[in-house]
Amino acid sequence: MPPDGTITDETITDPARYTDAFLRGVLDGVHSIAVVGASADPVKASFFVMKYLRDKGYRIVPINPKLAGQTILGLPVYASLKDLPEPPDMVDVFRNSAAAGGVTDEAIAAGARVVWMQLGVRNDEAAARAQAAGLTVVMDRCPKMEIQRLYGEIGRIGVNSNVLVTHRRAPTKTFKKLI
Template structure:
């Protein structure tokens, strides 16, 4: 059966109950899309957790972790800014840490990753931008 994203109502519920959002592939460069989206999410009240093995220290004031397994607290959404071929391994880690959602950003599609995550009990969203969905479904929080 072909993959299908959750309904808009389900995505809205996912965003409302997001918890921590681990952003895999978050860049420390302000001109990168991942950085701009993470900053926008922070501005709308989300707690982001940067995941990038190539960066140490902090991004947007938050400690950077080399992998999902290194994050010492619960993660609700794993938001992925990596090429599609890297996502099955990320999906496995998301299952291992007990995340609730695997979110592959716009342009990132991998059926194997979706299957791994779904079998592990995660909701899966592919080829959608979390910032766009948040803006459309929730809007600016006060």
Template sequence: MYGDPATIRKILTEVGDTWAIVGLSGNRRRAAYGVAEVLQRHGKRIVPVHPKAETVHGEKGYPSLSTIPFDVDVVDVFVNSDLAGEVADEAVAIGARAVWFQLGVVDEAAHERVRAAGLEMVMDRCPAIELNSLSQRARRA
């Protein structure tokens, strides 16, 4: 498993509410679009990061993590696994507190580098699914 329940809960509830979503564009058919919408519904500020730097869900986009002019808590990665390590390294460089690789995005070496830098890290999981699970558990409690 690439994200133990305690780490997932910590990232979703304690790390911070500003989520840079790498790969998020205005394309409604892409998974990143729907996940960003769910994150917003759960009180997260989303920051689209895409070469087109589009405004998505009312939030201004940026072409790269390094061009975001404010602090980012979590970097959510919607790129192919072979590109994810570079994004993870950039997340460390900008001072993010956590990195989240989406479903299907796996890079063991990047995971090790991110953890060695002191950041929280989850791979091959979806924060929208995990947020919905947390909400359902909270309602049952």
């Protein structure tokens, strides 16, 4: 991967090779995020990821044709990306890998700069089309989890302890055995 963290044809199909600098650059460079597959159900991942991103200051636009015209978290829901009044910076794909191809094509047409496919969602052909159109692509990652990991919200064992890393006590002998 080049030092600036950009994804090339060589690395586009290997999400394990995304550098922290690359992911930080993507997350710091976007302000508006369209969440395709948005849900109003608070136990669904798309709902709590959307809420988390909104609470972090991102402008969120829920996309779900079944909920179009309604609101989620007080935000108007649109049927598709083509219905948006302005292009989002990023499209967060909460659809399966096969459906991610069509969503990616809509993101390209809508003028998005980033396509982010959620955990378990990977479509190499769609990623290649997006990259050829000049978009940045992230696959098989969750922006909520990446923000938490990159900015210190998740502790050593994957738990938010609400303690800053610099103020955390050293692990005990018992704890060290667990990790």
